Amino acid sequence: MLKIGEFSRISGVTIITLRHYDQIGLLKPVHTDDSNGYRYYSMRQLPRLNRILALKDLGFTLEQIGPVLRENIAPEQIRGMLRLKQAEIEQRVAEEQSLLGRVEARLRQIESEEYMAGYDVVLKTVDTMTIATTREVVPTIGEMATRCGAMFGALFQYVGQSGLKPSGPPFAIYHCPGYTETDIDTESAVPLPNGSNPAPATVDGIAITPQSLEGGEMAATVHHGPYTGIPNAYAAIGAWIEANGYRIVGPPREIYLVGPHEGEPVTEIQYPVQKA
Amino acid sequence: MLKIGEFSRISGVTIITLRHYDQIGLLKPVHTDDSNGYRYYSMRQLPRLNRILALKDLGFTLEQIGPVLRENIAPEQIRGMLRLKQAEIEQRVAEEQSLLGRVEARLRQIESEEYMAGYDVVLKTVDTMTIATTREVVPTIGEMATRCGAMFGALFQYVGQSGLKPSGPPFAIYHCPGYTETDIDTESAVPLPNGSNPAPATVDGIAITPQSLEGGEMAATVHHGPYTGIPNAYAAIGAWIEANGYRIVGPPREIYLVGPHEGEPVTEIQYPVQKA
């Protein structure tokens, strides 16, 4: 019979850990003194302790080790548990490596001075939503402001007439691939409460269609300030997507979080992406 | 001004997380209602929130993110932090991969039926210690019991005469490489309290030398039962060492935790090892 300190020295396990294993019932001392609470261990408990350490070393939690020690589990089951562990660790390694990739991408970005200061690109999941939308090809960029004004005016009028309330900020979808200054294929949209199902209509000669817009993973960033600076936000997202090994799988969305009439506008840019 | 639910929906961050960031001062709502505690956020806080998310995504803790947001840190410093992170993640990847290696080794062991049931090999660090020792070449294995008896008898007598107490169980070091049944180069030893420094002596014609024994990393397992079964323990350690990519760097030790006169003996085998 050994006092906890001796057993600790021989086993190489701290006293605190031994007390912890006692407390959770994983390794009880062979005897505990009733009067002073002293724990007494036996050398014959070393194999059990070593089994605990060996299983812990294979990545099992103490909670998982308990049953393995109690019931005598068939090697077949042990094998199953190890296979599971294996898959779990492989998963974690993959995650760590993707994290490493992100850190390295950021370092390269800083070092190559293509550092898009001020823009932080994040990945977010956007739900599928119901929207009211209208679409037109705007001939030149100079006409964007008036055309967008007209489109959103019609949309809000339509939403009001339908007895609905927008369920979020209005946004645009740009269907032309790449940056263009002419013939900009623009879809303007207002999100509606889920489940609402109004009919199509024409307002002020503008055709409005309610529809469902697919959600998914988005690479997104927020631009704070006048719209003339927005190309920088697009560039920042583009750089992030390339550096982090994603692929653009749809047209970008521009979400007008704070409109131009309420001070400095705040605009979010989203690109639907997939891991490449 | 947005209620927490709206801000949560727009940012894609849970309400609970937003409350947590408020609590630790990472992102305070622009306004908190005094009467009911409602938090109100602004769209203009989205860039800050995104910065938090982006840094978190690079593996920084919330505690590390705080200063980065408050003080405007130079890109030079950011670079330093990223380099540190990078090294840290590489370290973790290496650890996970070694864990994966251990799990795979165990799986192979089970599948190839060379499964040494009952032996759990663990890695432990043994301290350098002061010992009293005597060494001789035992001609045949049949004489081991009597020779060991004689050696330990002399050692204990010596320790007693020196006015010392053994500081741990007695053990043997086997200097012959591989398993042999003849001419076994055996060193018997008794650990002494650290700092004690007795003189060499001869007891019953047996020469006893006090010395220092180097510690280090050991692959160890415990054998429970008669000494005839001990070769299995050696085999188990050998298999473990090979499977886990270690290398034997010294002679094995056999530690007599429970001697043969106290019921079933309990014996620990240790091999000094290094990562190969």
Add this chain to the structure above:
DNA sequence: TTGCTCCTCACGTCACGTGAGGTGGC
């Protein structure tokens, strides 16, 4: 008035480590 949203505790997570404060054994 009824849902819906929001609030504040308090506790749990995983495997211990770190004091604080006190007692038993040689």
Add this chain to the structure above:
DNA sequence: TTGCTCCTCACGTCACGTGAGGTGGC
């Protein structure tokens, strides 16, 4: 008697998630 060992709480770790129990706003 004096160190040394041992004991039992209680709290901290990291970034939230999960109730419990209660209140404000349309």
